[in-house]
Each structure stands twice: as structure tokens, then as C-alpha cells.
Amino acid sequence: MRLTGKKELIKVIKDRIEKNGSISFRDFMDMALYYPELGYYTSSKSKIGGYGDFFTASELDRAYGELLAKQFVEIFEKKLTDKPFQIVELGAGKGYLAYDILNYLKENHKNIFDNTEYIIIEKSPYHIDIQKDLLKDFKNVIWVQDIIDFEDNSINGVIFSNELFDSFPVHLIRKIDGKIYEVFITLDKDDTVREILKEANEDILDYLKELNINLPEGMQTEINLDAKDYIQKIGKKLNKGYVITVDYGFPSAELYKPYRMRGTLLCYHKHKYSENFYENVGLQDITSHVNFSALKYYGELAGLKYLGFTDQAHFLINLGLIDILNELQQRDDYESYERINRLKTLVLPKGMGEKFKVLVQYKNILNPNIKGLELLPYQSERYRL
Numbered sequence: 440m441r442l443t444g445k446k447e448l449i450k451v452i453k454d455r456i457e458k459n460g461s462i463s464f465r466d467f468m469d470m471a472l473y474y475p476e477l478g479y480y481t482s483s484k485s486k487i488g489g490y491g492d493f494f495t496a497s498e499l500d501r502a503y504g505e506l507l508a509k510q511f512v513e514i515f516e517k518k519l520t521d522k523p524f525q526i527v528e529l530g531a532g533k534g535y536l537a538y539d540i541l542n543y544l545k546e547n548h549k550n551i552f553d554n555t556e557y558i559i560i561e562k563s564p565y566h567i568d569i570q571k572d573l574l575k576d577f578k579n580v581i582w583v584q585d586i587i588d589f590e591d592n593s594i595n596g597v598i599f600s601n602e603l604f605d606s607f608p609v610h611l612i613r614k615i616d617g618k619i620y621e622v623f624i625t626l627d628k629d630d631t632v633r634e635i636l637k638e639a640n641e642d643i644l645d646y647l648k649e650l651n652i653n654l655p656e657g658m659q660t661e662i663n664l665d666a667k668d669y670i671q672k673i674g675k676k677l678n679k680g681y682v683i684t685v686d687y688g689f690p691s692a693e694l695y696k697p698y699r700m701r702g703t704l705l706c707y708h709k710h711k712y713s714e715n716f717y718e719n720v721g722l723q724d725i726t727s728h729v730n731f732s733a734l735k736y737y738g739e740l741a742g743l744k745y746l747g748f749t750d751q752a753h754f755l756i757n758l759g760l761i762d763i764l765n766e767l768q769q770r771d772d773y774e775s776y777e778r779i780n781r782l783k784t785l786v787l788p789k790g791m792g793e794k795f796k797v798l799v800q801y802k803n804i805l806n807p808n809i810k811g812l813e814l815l816p817y818q819s820e821r822y823r824l
């Protein structure tokens with residue numbers, strides 16, 4: 440397959456390959472998504488929503504942010520009353536979730552709103568501009584460049600993300616004759632991509648060992664070492680509070696089942712998905728499912744205790760989604776029925792309801808149970824981390 444996409448970015452990638460002979464798939468993906476000004480996320484191109492390449496829950500309806508806000512209210516009132524209450528959103532995209540959460544707090548819990556410091560950590564300058572414009576009327580929102588900019592043990596509140604970890608660059612690995620190799624890429628004539636295999640490095644082998652992963656022979660899959668590092672940074676920076684991670688993914692035991700022999704890596708371009716990673720470079724999203732067992736395991740090493748793992752449907756229903764649906768039903772107007780249809784997408788198993796999972800971790804909280812985890816799905820292997 441030829442390397443196609445944004446010309447300036449392809450030149451940067453070609454130069455890097457020429458200099459080193461080859462680059463790891465992880466480094467290719469990192470450049471494709473995050474190379475300054477040229478990467479998919481770092482350039483000014485519409486990504487999320489109807490004119491973009493994919494939808495996220497925050498785009499669908501304000502109820503998603505409002506229900507998350509309800510969870511934050513319970514946490515503030517019953518679990519930690521430190522002031523200011525810090526809500527740290529990681530990878531805020533267009534800022535819709537922040538907008539819905541802050542509006543809900545302002546209208547319904549003014550005392551909490553007045554004591555809330557909303558902190559956004561966002562890697563994309565394009566998204567930061569959109570967020571700043573949308574949130575300009577909220578004086579309690581601040582932007583911090585990176586989670587490492589916080590002092591250790593300094594955050595009191597909730598650190599949460601919606602579809603952050605799935606957008607990290609991943610190592611692509613293959614198991615052949617019992618041995619683990621990492622995929623690198625080089626270029627032949629006419630910019631044709633050739634994948635080459637090199638023996639996997641220690642970090643990858645340690646990850647597989649630490650998580651007890653034994654891949655089926657012949658499998659190609661992804662290893663998200665950036666997620667491992669990131670959850671540990673979160674653990675270090677949190678002093679007291681919760682980490683709530685919403686994303687698509689599975690526990691290890693499910694992620695590496697033989698029916699996923701090509702892993703979960705996919706590209707999204709104009710609402711169509713493909714496995715053409717080397718096409719539309721810089722113009723399409725590349726994403727993989729999150730290994731939630733890894734977030735649990737490495738989070739624990741950094742002081743985050745595991746509270747629970749559920750799916751989005753159960754989480755949102757626990758927080759009152761049915762009440763919102765009932766209220767809309769009673770209104771009996773066109774707009775309310777439109778909203779009901781959108782909200783169904785959030786909970787239906789074939790929509791986002793089962794595909795999206797919620798992991799909750801905490802630190803330094805007595806009696807940590809929260810409403811979002813009250814009723815759990817049947818704890819089959821798909822839910823055991």
C-alpha cells in the first residue's frame with residue numbers, strides 16, 4: 440500500500456524513515472496523529488461530529504454531561520468536600536462535555552459550581568481554540584498543558600476522560616513461532632509501505648509478562664505503552680479523589696481472544712472505518728481498543744485503587760438516565776422525541792451502551808462506593824479485569 444495523505448506530513452515521515460532506515464508503527468502513528476501542526480489531531484480540520492470523521496457521546500446530547508455532573512455532585516457532597524473541588528478533564532475535544540457539566544452545576548448546584556476549578560488538559564491546539572471559545576463565559580476553567588505540570592499528590596477531585604486512551608499511539612506486535620515481534624515500517628519504490636518485523640523490546644515483553652498475556656500464535660495486536668505511562672502519571676498527581684475513564688475496550692482476557700487475530704486497530708475517515716493505516720495520513724483518525732486490565736494494574740502500582748468496571752449503559756442508568764427519558768416522554772413534542780432517540784444510542788447494546796466501558800479508580804477515600812456503580816452488568820469474563 441502506498442503512503443498517501445497530507446503531503447507535508449508524508450515528507451516528514453519519509454525523511455524520518457530515510458534517516459533511520461525504518462520507524463516503529465508506534466512512531467508512525469504518533470506522527471500521523473500528533474506531529475505539530477500537521478498531525479490529525481494537531482491540525483485544523485473538523486474531526487468530531489457530522490462534518491468530521493466520528494461522533495462521541497458528548498456530541499450526541501447534553502444529558503451525557505449532565506449525568507456525569509450528577510456523579511461529580513455525589514462525589515463532592517459525600518466523599519470529599521475539599522475546596523476547591525477540582526475536575527480535571529483529559530482530552531476534552533470540542534469542549535462539549537465541559538460545557539454541559541459546568542452549565543448543569545451552575546444551574547443546579549451553585550455552591551459546588553462556585554467551588555469548582557475545571558481544568559482541561561488537551562494536546563491539540565486546534566481543539567484548545569474551540570474549547571476556549573465555547574467556554575469563554577466560565578471564569579473557573581483553566582488549561583494546563585500536560586498532567587506532568589502538576590505537583591505530585593496535588594489534585595483533589597475527579598480526573599476523568601472520554602475517549603482519551605483510544606487515541607494514543609500504540610506499538611503493533613505479532614506473535615510468530617512463539618516469539619513476539621514489533622512492526623516497523625519502511626518505504627520501497629513509489630512510497631510503497633513495507634512492514635518489517637523486529638524482535639520486541641523489553642518494555643513490550645515486560646508488559647505482556649506483567650499482565651499475564653499469552654497471545655494466540657499468529658496474532659497481530661496493539662500494546663498501548665503510552666496508556667501505561669499516563670495512568671501512572673495520573674496516580675502520582677492525584678492526592679485524593681477519583682479517576683473515571685470512559686472508552687471502548689476490554690479486559691486483557693477478552694482483548695486477545697483468537698477471534699481478534701488482527702487486533703482492534705482501525706482508521707476513521709468521514710464516518711467510514713478501514714484498516715488502511717497508511718492512507719489519508721494526517722487526515723484520518725487511527726484508534727485502538729483500550730486494555731482496561733492494564734489501566735487497573737498500572738494504576739494500582741501508582742496508588743490508584745480499583746473501585747469498579749461497568750458499561751456506559753449501566754453507569755448512565757444508575758445516574759438517572761431513565762428519569763430524563765420519562766421527563767422527555769411526558770413533554771410529548773418533536774424535539775423531545777429526537778432527544779429520546781439520541782439518548783437511546785447512549786445505552787443500547789448495539790450503540791454505545793455496551794461497547795463503551797467505565798473504569799473507576801480512587802485514592803485516599805473512605806467508603807468509596809459511588810452511584811454510577813450501584814447496579815452492575817453480569818460480571819462475566821468481559822467485565823473481570
Ligand SMILES: C[S@@+](CC[C@H](N)C(=O)[O-])C[C@H]1O[C@@H](n2cnc3c(N)ncnc32)[C@H](O)[C@@H]1O
Nearest residue numbers: 480495497530531532560561562563601602606
Ligand atoms: C477522540 S478525542 C475525544 C474528545 C472528547 N473527549 C470527546 O468525547 O468528544 C481525543 C482527544 O484527546 C486529545 N488527546 C490525545 N492525547 C492527549 C494527551 N496525551 N493529553 C491531552 N489530550 C490528548 C486529542 O487531541 C483529542 O482532543
